[in-house]
Amino acid sequence: MPVAHAQDGATSPRPPAQDGGIVVTGKAQPPIKKAQRYIRQVLDTEDGQLARFVDPVCPLVLGLPARFKGAIEDRVRIVGAAASVRMGKDKCEPNLMIVFADNADSLLETMRKQGNAAFTNLDDNALRDAFAAGPIHAWRLVVTRDEVGHLSTGNDDPDYPPVMEGETQAVTINAVVVMDRHVALGKSVRQLGDYVVMRTLVGARPPAKGSIASASILSLFDPNVAPPPAEITDMDIGLLAGLYRMRNPYEQGSDQAYRISRTMVGGKQH
Numbered sequence: 001m002p003v004a005h006a007q008d009g010a011t012s013p014r015p016p017a018q019d020g021g022i023v024v025t026g027k028a029q030p031p032i033k034k035a036q037r038y039i040r041q042v043l044d045t046e047d048g049q050l051a052r053f054v055d056p057v058c059p060l061v062l063g064l065p066a067r068f069k070g071a072i073e074d075r076v077r078i079v080g081a082a083a084s085v086r087m088g089k090d091k092c093e094p095n096l097m098i099v100f101a102d103n104a105d106s107l108l109e110t111m112r113k114q115g116n117a118a119f120t121n122l123d124d125n126a127l128r129d130a131f132a133a134g135p136i137h138a139w140r141l142v143v144t145r146d147e148v149g150h151l152s153t154g155n156d157d158p159d160y161p162p163v164m165e166g167e168t169q170a171v172t173i174n175a176v177v178v179m180d181r182h183v184a185l186g187k188s189v190r191q192l193g194d195y196v197v198m199r200t201l202v203g204a205r206p207p208a209k210g211s212i213a214s215a216s217i218l219s220l221f222d223p224n225v226a227p228p229p230a231e232i233t234d235m236d237i238g239l240l241a242g243l244y245r246m247r248n249p250y251e252q253g254s255d256q257a258y259r260i261s262r263t264m265v266g267g268k269q270h
């Protein structure tokens with residue numbers, strides 16, 4: 001079996017909730033410096049704005065048996081909805097793809113040679129994420145959107161840039177995760193779904209060097225973290241909810257990160 005556990009309800013340390021067990025605010029709030037350090041470790045807050053989905057998110061899992069496929073999609077929906085992410089209805093057009101492959105590197109190379117549409121309009125950073133060698137590839141198509149809905153990609157003609165009206169914000173259009181099946185072995189549906197949530201809905205990633213200073217589902221594949229997290233953590237949920245409840249999407253990334261860190265310690269965004 002590609003995934004060891006189809007049922008994992010016993011892994012949650014949180015009390016039951018109406019949304020399927022996701023509690024957005026934990027009982028113990030982290031100190032603000034700890035929250036800020038965590039954000040710096042998993043996000044690039046200095047290069048432009050923090051991107052988030054604006055249109056409803058529609059997850060689709062490929063490469064797993066149906067009983068795992070549907071369970072992971074449901075988990076993404078539950079966690080996203082609990083953090084104020086707009087989730088698409090059944091049979092919506094997929095814009096979040098989660099692909100399990102025998103060899104992720106080989107699949108990505110085949111997709112590149114075939115000119116797969118998954119790479120259309122990606123900027124250099126996203127392309128670098130997509131083709132970085134390893135068992136897990138994750139990338140997002142992020143565009144700039146103005147107040148009236150006009151879009152600009154990172155690959156616009158510099159001599160003839162689009163005219164934007166008013167303030168602009170970074171918007172995630174779609175996201176893809178391609179993962180080797182062998183790294184999914186032994187991981188629960190909950191762990192895999194929660195990991196995908198942070199990589200795609202937030203755009204977070206494990207640090208290139210060292211481990212995350214705070215408990216995080218992003219440490220799921222970190223060999224130095226044992227035992228691995230059983231599910232998304234309070235710190236992760238705080239970042240996810242803070243991003244999607246952010247009132248002003250037009251600030252720079254460092255300012256957005258500061259406001260999100262305030263919400264993670266019990267403050268309010270202004």
